[in-house]
Amino acid sequence: MVPHLTTALSGPLLELEQRFLAQSAWIEQWFRASWQEHTPPFYASCDLRNAGFKLAPVDTNLFPGGFNNLNPDFLPLCVQATMVAVEKFCPEACRVLLIPENHDRNLFYWQNVARLALILRHAGLNVRLGSLALATPVTIELPNAQSLLLEPLTRRGNRLELADFSPCAILLNNDLSAGIPPILHDLNEQTLLPPLQAGWAVRRKSRHFAAYDAVAREFADLVGIDPWRINPAFAVCRGLDFRYRHGEEELADAVSRQLAAIREKYREHDISETPYVVVKADAGTYGMGVMTVKDASEVIGLNRRQRNRMSVVKEGLQVSEVIVQEGVHTFETVRDSVAEPVVYMIDRYVVGGFYRIHTAREKDENLNSPGMEFKPLAFETGCNLPDSSENPDAPPNRFYAYGVIGRLACLAAAKELEATDNYEAVTLPYAMRASA
Secondary structure (H helix, E strand, C coil): CCCCCCCCCCCHHHHHHHHHHHCHHHHHHHHHHHHHHCCCCCEEEEEEEECCCCEEEEEEECCCCCHHHCCHHHHHHHHHHHHHHHHHHCCCCCEEEEEECCCCCCHHHHHHHHHHHHHHHHCCCEEEEEECCCCCCEEEECCCCCEEEEEECEEECCEEEECCECCCEEEEECCCCCCCCHHHCCCCCCEEECCHHHCCCCCCHHHHHHHHHHHHHHHHHHHCCCHHHHCCCEEEECCCECCCCECHHHHHHHHHHHHHHHHHHHHHCCCCCCCCEEEEECCCCCCCCEEEECCHHHHCCCCHHHHHHHHECHHHCECCCEEEEECCCCCEEECCEEEEEEEEEECCEEEEEEEEEECCCCCCCCCCCCCECCCCCECCCCCCCCCCCCCCCCHHHHHHHHHHHHHHHHHHHHHHHHHCCCCCCCCCCHHHHHHC
């Protein structure tokens, strides 16, 4: 069954959803025109927060790792969207090298890789898996009697290959948090998806949300709403060293300014909730380097455990820059647990989604943390086909609103990648990134 959503169905968000439904033809035309000017990423996922008075993205991932959590009924939609993406980026592709993360124990992630490989094969591609971390082949056994063969990569001139496999295209499902390894540089004879600047060696959340701010303002003008309703405000704080408490005062000032701005918006919209912000590393994922703050004093004099948690993210990278992002409450629950929707996209198409669930977290806390539900309940209906005969709170219509916001984030990611297309390649040796 479709999960029960506890969002108040008579509040302002219902009006927002009604507006999306009433203007869906204009919205789809606007997206179609936007995609003619901007090329969407090969794939993406977007974490949303539904506060009842606000529906906004809080994170956009360009190396999504949860395809195994999508409803199996959406597999044909995933395959069709993949065909469109492949024809756009590399129309002659017949062999694809899929490069996953360097996990060795996370079976849920490997189930995601298996599902992604299945989607690619159904799209007519010969798929093999290559690892950035292996010198010899390794077989990973999955719980459902499947297995994955990971093989070491070989560089031959300007091509990346396996011992007996020369791919037309390379699909990264590795976010390059540890830096860009030399083996991936200058692959000018093969199509690399996503491009290297999509990895965390180059990418910054602040650039993404700056692009999203512009997209949200344009879209809000189209549908006639306050852009704040779909846009989390943010600020950037640089030059930090959490280990030695450098930059604490500057961070506290940034938090104070953001909280004051949120309080003003809450007064404007007659909202009684307690404002909060989320301080998160400007580069990185997996919910690391994140803390929730309701008062500026909370970032002064962090204890050692808190400083350690904020100072290092995935691959041991040190945090010196953070964004101070407006916190968006979630008023959705699944089985009495706090939940947030995650929307998945391939090319410009929404291909499904699921709920991230956490039994030990509250509506104003980060759910992407240890203890979260690793098998979230998949959406039973898609985000693509609203039903005007149903109420706005009916699942197809509520999920349509999710799909709209997810696509806005995807459009922002497209603009973000365009803006960094001529980035200076990270030249530190790959093995040095984690200790730099």
